[in-house]
Amino acid sequence: MAIATSFATGSLAGEYDITVDRITLETGDFSKTGIGYNGSSTPTVLRFKEGEEVTINVTNNLDEDTSIHWHGLILPYQQDGVPGISYEGIKSGETFTYRFPIVQSGTYWFHSHSGFQEPDGAYGAIVIEPKEREPFRFNREYVVQLTDAHPHSGDRIMRNLKLMPDYYNRQQRTLLDFLDDSRDRGLASALDDRSAWGEMRMMPTDVEDLQGFTPLINGMGPSQNWTGLFEPGERIRLRFINSSAMTYFDIRIPGLQMTVVQADGNNVQPVTVDELRIAVAETYDVIVRPTEDRAYTVFAESMGRTAFARGTLAPRSGMEAEVPDLREPPLLTMADMGMAHGEHGSMDQGAMGQGAMDHGSNQPTHTMPDSRVMQGMNHGTMDHSAMGHGTMGQSSGQPTHIMSDGSVMQGMDHGTMAAAPADPFYAPGSGLTPQAADGGKFLSYADLKAQKPLYEHRDATREIELRLTGNMERYIWSINGVKFSDAEPIRLQYGERVRFKFVNETMMTHPMHLHGMWSILDVGQGKWNPIKHVVSVAPGTTVFMETEVDAPGQWAFHCHLSYHADSGMFRKVVVEGGPVGKSADLDTTSNHATGG
Numbered sequence: 001m002a003i004a005t006s007f008a009t010g011s012l013a014g015e016y017d018i019t020v021d022r023i024t025l026e027t028g029d030f031s032k033t034g035i036g037y038n039g040s041s042t043p044t045v046l047r048f049k050e051g052e053e054v055t056i057n058v059t060n061n062l063d064e065d066t067s068i069h070w071h072g073l074i075l076p077y078q079q080d081g082v083p084g085i086s087y088e089g090i091k092s093g094e095t096f097t098y099r100f101p102i103v104q105s106g107t108y109w110f111h112s113h114s115g116f117q118e119p120d121g122a123y124g125a126i127v128i129e130p131k132e133r134e135p136f137r138f139n140r141e142y143v144v145q146l147t148d149a150h151p152h153s154g155d156r157i158m159r160n161l162k163l164m165p166d167y168y169n170r171q172q173r174t175l176l177d178f179l180d181d182s183r184d185r186g187l188a189s190a191l192d193d194r195s196a197w198g199e200m201r202m203m204p205t206d207v208e209d210l211q212g213f214t215p216l217i218n219g220m221g222p223s224q225n226w227t228g229l230f231e232p233g234e235r236i237r238l239r240f241i242n243s244s245a246m247t248y249f250d251i252r253i254p255g256l257q258m259t260v261v262q263a264d265g266n267n268v269q270p271v272t273v274d275e276l277r278i279a280v281a282e283t284y285d286v287i288v289r290p291t292e293d294r295a296y297t298v299f300a301e302s303m304g305r306t307a308f309a310r311g312t313l314a315p316r317s318g319m320e321a322e323v324p325d326l327r328e329p330p331l332l333t334m335a336d337m338g339m340a341h342g343e344h345g346s347m348d349q350g351a352m353g354q355g356a357m358d359h360g361s362n363q364p365t366h367t368m369p370d371s372r373v374m375q376g377m378n379h380g381t382m383d384h385s386a387m388g389h390g391t392m393g394q395s396s397g398q399p400t401h402i403m404s405d406g407s408v409m410q411g412m413d414h415g416t417m418a419a420a421p422a423d424p425f426y427a428p429g430s431g432l433t434p435q436a437a438d439g440g441k442f443l444s445y446a447d448l449k450a451q452k453p454l455y456e457h458r459d460a461t462r463e464i465e466l467r468l469t470g471n472m473e474r475y476i477w478s479i480n481g482v483k484f485s486d487a488e489p490i491r492l493q494y495g496e497r498v499r500f501k502f503v504n505e506t507m508m509t510h511p512m513h514l515h516g517m518w519s520i521l522d523v524g525q526g527k528w529n530p531i532k533h534v535v536s537v538a539p540g541t542t543v544f545m546e547t548e549v550d551a552p553g554q555w556a557f558h559c560h561l562s563y564h565a566d567s568g569m570f571r572k573v574v575v576e577g578g579p580v581g582k583s584a585d586l587d588t589t590s591n592h593a594t595g596g
């Protein structure tokens with residue numbers, strides 16, 4: 001075979017050209033001017049082979065600077081494509097040539113790291129064929145690249161969010177909802193609940209802070225119905241990529257189960273599910289096997305249930321299957337505000353703009369009055385030290401979700417909690433814990449195990465705590481209460497194994513993305529912990545990841561929600577030291593970067 005020959009002679013190399021252009025985006029709901037690659041609103045798919053030396057010439061046809069970041073690829077930092085950290089970016093009219101070896105396989109993507117070009121359409125897919133045979137079989141494959149196309153430009157969205165953080169939240173609860181609550185729960189508790197949310201200056205519907213978008217699959221809106229063809233009985237590999245600016249999707253294909261075989265480009269031990277949630281910037285490869293001669297809907301609901309992407313798998317083009325309705329939007333509970341675990345001592349009340357909440361005076365516990373731990377929490381099988389719940393206040397007796405004014409918080413609904421199995425990646429009692437549409441299996445991070453560990457397992461040499469913080473009222477997002485423009489870089493030493501502790505003190509879910517090095521997500525499986533490039537942290541939870549610091553240079557580390565990254569939830573990481581001749585010549589003072 002040609003590939004084998006190429007490897008033998010060491011000459012496998014490919015050259016690729018990409019132009020960055022103004023394009024017109026037609027979603028079926030609206031049309032707007034956006035940014036695309038190679039003159040097209042259909043995302044470009046780059047196909048590489050593991051071991052290949054790639055040369056990619058990127059020509060900027062815009063009248064502004066651009067950049068391309070190769071999301072999830074392990075490469076020299078000067079090729080990473082983040083203006084202000086990796087390089088200066090690509091000026092209007094110029095061509096920048098990237099050169100790097102492809103040292104991995106799997107599904108990845110690329111996007112602009114300049115301003116809001118990515119939300120405006122500047123994204124594409126990367127598929128890398130492995131050197132060795134894959135541990136699963138498939139007859140054909142499709143890239144299924146999701147995004148949340150918005151009629152407003154990214155710049156306009158950011159301006160509006162800064163003026164009015166709930167500008168795009170169309171699900172604010174109404175008087176009618178309030179009367180419903182009063183009828184269901186009694187007027188007093190409805191009032192208490194209402195005032196608690198009011199004091200926190202947020203809404204229980206703040207699951208998505210950007211609404212009004214049209215989800216696309218491979219550049220096509222629901223009415224345009226992207227379709228992938230199959231022959232009944234074939235195994236089809238779907239490479240899901242979430243290239244949204246802001247939107248998590250819950251994906252299902254009614255009538256088909258999905259066997260997850262890769263997460264973020266790395267093989268995982270296969271797990272068969274009915275539905276999965278894909279965080280912004282994640283990728284999941286699944287295999288489906290439709291046996292019937294009929295169409296199936298690929299249905300991806302936004303996590304806040306305000307919109308859906310829809311595509312079709314069918315034996316012949318033009319076929320359609322039933323399209324499900326959106327489910328009821330989830331409502332945040334006080335558990336999502338960090339009330340569900342014992343991290344309150346570290347909450348920065350000032351930064352959260354919630355001076356009225358007196359966390360100090362109530363012990364958040366999930367211990368029943370008779371001091372039994374609540375059923376359904378499944379603490380027995382949870383590895384507390386690994387999951388970071390070692391500080392949970394289990395012993396102090398009172399089941400208190402009591403506000404400072406003495407009212408008991410609503411929305412915790414302990415009765416129904418007992419029935420649902422606990423998922424350590426969602427705060428207990430959370431309104432966000434996903435459930436499969438028809439009662440089937442929903443993928444959890446806890447299900448992900450590496451097929452083949454990339455690293456020898458060892459204890460971390462150091463722990464770094466990163467509290468995810470924000471001020472919803474001013475639309476400022478930060479880490480440890482400090483936004484990027486005021487922050488010192490995170491300094492790592494080559495050869496360390498660093499354990500990152502994410503404590504989400506906000507009401508939003510944040511997909512945290514470290515460039516240049518793998519993020520080993522701690523699901524309590526030791527050497528089998530999955531290897532990822534994005535780690536999603538739900539409200540009120542503490543999540544750990546570890547990184548073998550094996551890439552000298554300077555890297556970006558940020559929330560992948562575009563408007564969170566831009567408003568400050570972003571850090572520069574400097575890796576000091578390294579093998580002789582390999583350590584980077586660092587500019588460790590500059591702290592300027594843009595984009596998500």
Ligand SMILES: [Cu+2]
Binds near residue numbers: 509510560569
């Ligand atoms: Cu965020």
